[in-house]
Amino acid sequence: MAENCTHDCSSCSSNCSSRKKESMIKAPHKKSTVKKVIAVVSGKGGVGKSLTTSLLASYAQKKGNSVGIMDADITGPSIPHMFGVTERATGSEEGIDTVISPSGMQLMSMNLLLDDATSPVIWRGMVISGTVMQFWTDVIWKDVDLLFIDMPPGTGDVPLTVFQSIPISGIVIVTTPQDLVKMVVEKAVNMAGIMNVPVLGIVENMSYFTCPDCGKKIEVFGRSQVETIAAEYGIPAIARMPLDARISTLADEGRIEDYETEELREVFDSIERAPARQAN
Numbered sequence: 001m002a003e004n005c006t007h008d009c010s011s012c013s014s015n016c017s018s019r020k021k022e023s024m025i026k027a028p029h030k031k032s033t034v035k036k037v038i039a040v041v042s043g044k045g046g047v048g049k050s051l052t053t054s055l056l057a058s059y060a061q062k063k064g065n066s067v068g069i070m071d072a073d074i075t076g077p078s079i080p081h082m083f084g085v086t087e088r089a090t091g092s093e094e095g096i097d098t099v100i101s102p103s104g105m106q107l108m109s110m111n112l113l114l115d116d117a118t119s120p121v122i123w124r125g126m127v128i129s130g131t132v133m134q135f136w137t138d139v140i141w142k143d144v145d146l147l148f149i150d151m152p153p154g155t156g157d158v159p160l161t162v163f164q165s166i167p168i169s170g171i172v173i174v175t176t177p178q179d180l181v182k183m184v185v186e187k188a189v190n191m192a193g194i195m196n197v198p199v200l201g202i203v204e205n206m207s208y209f210t211c212p213d214c215g216k217k218i219e220v221f222g223r224s225q226v227e228t229i230a231a232e233y234g235i236p237a238i239a240r241m242p243l244d245a246r247i248s249t250l251a252d253e254g255r256i257e258d259y260e261t262e263e264l265r266e267v268f269d270s271i272e273r274a275p276a277r278q279a280n
Contacts, residue, residue, distance in 0.1 A: 024164045026133065029095050032141040034068070036276045037166055038148050038200070041192075042174045043184035045153040048205035049174045050078045051247065053150040054256045056172065056203075059264045060271070061105055061257070065145040068098065070135050071109030072162060073152040074128045075121045080111045084254025089113055095140045103257045108139050125157035132158050136166050146271070155191045163195035167277040170200035172267060173235070177207055177221045182229055189233050199235050200274055201267035202226060207240035217242075237270035239263050 028034055040053040053069060061067045071079040080086070083101040089112040090097055098106035110131065111117045121128075141147060149166070152158050162168065173188045175181045185202065192199050204226040208217040220243060230238045241247075241263055250256050 025167050026137055026165045028136055029138060029140050031095060032139070032144075034141050034144045034147045036146050036169045036271075036274065038146060038271055038274075039151050039159075039162060039168050039171045039197075040148060040174060041151045041159065041171050041188050042153050043155070043187035044180075047153075047174050047176045047184070048241075049073075049153065050082065050150050051251060051256075052172070052174045052203045052205065052241070053148050054079065054082045054251070055241075055247075055259060055261060056264055056268065056271075057105060057146070057148045058103070058257045058259065059261065059268055060146050060148075061103055063268070066104075066106075066143055068106035068141050068144040068147045069108070070132075070139075070147060070149045071107070071111075072132045072135070072149050072158055074110045074123070074131055074158070076152070077109040077111040079107060079109045079150055080117070081254060082251045082256040083107060085112070086117070087112075088115075091138075096134075096138050097140055098142075101257065105257070106141060106144060108135050129157045129161040132161060133165055155187060159191065160195075163191070163197055168195075168197050169277045170198045170271065170274045172200055172271070173202045174205060175202065175226070176205050177219065177224045177226070181225055185229050185233065189235075198274065199233070200270045201237035201239065202230055202235050203239045203241060203264070203267060205241045206243050209243040237266040239265075239267045 040049055042049045057067050057069050069079055071077045085099050085101055087099055089099050098108050099112050101107055110121055171192050173185055175184050189199055207224055208219050210217055226238050247259055250259050
């Protein structure tokens with residue numbers, strides 16, 4: 001140890017034995033208050049990740065939480081449309097303000113910053129990752145109990161940046177009942193393990209269809225494997241979401257907050273039990 005050690009490793013270049021590993025976690029905006037951050041992830045696209053984020057956030061809001069959604073899918077943002085939000089985000093020298101959904105949820109998405117929501121975002125990975133970090137460091141999240149991050153699919157630049165730089169309390173994995181589901185879950189579980197982030201639950205979308213005549217649950221895309229996979233990887237909570245035309249209709253109409261579901265209760269309970277993780 002250096003003779004005049006101040007115990008502040010961030011300002012020291014010495015490689016002594018007492019040097020602490022430096023955290024890459026970044027603090028949010030100075031005016032933000034975020035108690036817990038949950039990332040919603042998938043190993044592939046097209047499984048209903050944004051829908052799951054919206055439904056989980058709406059469920060949490062209805063349970064009395066102050067909720068925010070960060071749409072980290074910069075090139076394919078869909079969160080504003082599901083909530084019927086069309087106004088542009090505004091800000092000042094102090095920071096960027098969120099846009100509020102009809103139920104009072106705080107939203108931030110690339111589509112809320114574009115003059116035309118149909119304009120494509122044609123950026124390289126590092127620029128996209130930088131924008132996601134600005135959603136954390138430059139956006140003012142006001143008294144948020146639960147901030148859900150709708151992640152882009154896969155394990156590329158944005159998921160890596162989010163896991164390394166934002167204090168994630170845990171992830172929820174989204175999948176569908178198909179043969180490749182095990183591989184999709186494995187990728188997400190392995191990345192979470194490498195990043196030392198717990199997996200709090202798994203949501204299987206399009207799990208079954210309930211016959212309107214007899215009430216029987218029909219597994220349209222094959223037998224569900226979600227219980228077996230959850231047990232194999234020690235995932236503590238599962239949800240099986242049905243094929244329900246009402247979900248699609250409400251999402252298309254920008255009224256996803258109106259959907260009532262108890263299928264997500266077990267996953268939400270797991271989220272509530274997860275300890276909050278704070279920026280250093």
